[in-house]
Amino acid sequence: MIFQALLLIVLVLLFGYLLRSRGSSKVRAYKKLFLVIVMVGAVVAVLYPGVTSNIAKIVGVGRGADLVFYVTTVVVLFTLLNDYVKDKEEDRRTVKLARKVALLEKQLKNSK
């Protein structure tokens, strides 16, 4: 139970940190690392199904399937949030660009 609480806190902090400091190369590196770990974990879980059960027992989340489910949920949630923030940022850039075009066009018209 204590471990689960800790896990939740760490996850929330991690989410917050990664979402807030998007864009810096350090964060991008962490994200890749995170992805690689998940991928490796997935391969291991496929090759040795018993491993997930053992890890699940150690960290105290019940069955191996539960652990896989938790991890999947976290990854999906993170991806969703990350994409949402990215989308907003992309939007912001487009708006800036379009505004610049509009104002420049206006200047051009006026100077004619």
Added chain:
Amino acid sequence: MHDIIIVMKQNVLIAIPAYNEGEQIVSTIESITKRYPNIIVIDDGSVDNTVDMVEGMGVECVSHPINLGQGAAIQTGIEYGLSRPDIEYFVTFDADGQHRIEDVEKMLDHLKKNKLDIVLGSRFLGRAENISWQKKSLLKLAVKFSNLTSGVKLTDTHNGLRVFNRRAAEQMNLQMSDFSHASEIINRIREENLKYDEYPVTIVYTEYSRSKGQSMINAINVGFDAIFHKVVGK
């Protein structure tokens, strides 16, 4: 006498965001030009004849190459005004004819007299004609939500009629492109310690403004953005 009044208003810019408002824009502008010489219409990528109508009246117009949203249009209007050193006061005014120019006059006076940075129109201090009960309850709910989350107490949080000075315009820097800009402006008031007040205005809902208004379901987007902004800080 008429000329003197116009001269005094030389430093006021009326910014009108417009998206496919060809039907209404002419009569909205006509109500303004008699009193204020500086108008900028921000065409937000309209696909109808909005731009032709505006330019046909000899009124200044900036055109977004693509549709960006009302918040983005307001920010474009602000940046246009900031690029002109003669502009000291900014007014945001809806294109659909729901605002009255008489209110702008009073709001400007109120701003100058009390040395405020921004004055927000309030239909709930003033009057909202022909408002549907659904719209009214939604707006009231939005006010409650905003007062709870923003720390700036207001009676009407989504009123398009605003008057502000150059200092407020410089701080505005609106990032939310869609209708969330209303909450963003309120956030700026708090963040930048802008001196603000509300002023009673009359909003007249017509068949046209009702058909043009944002759909009620969009409130969910606005609410979500506000909460998300609080949590993630973006």
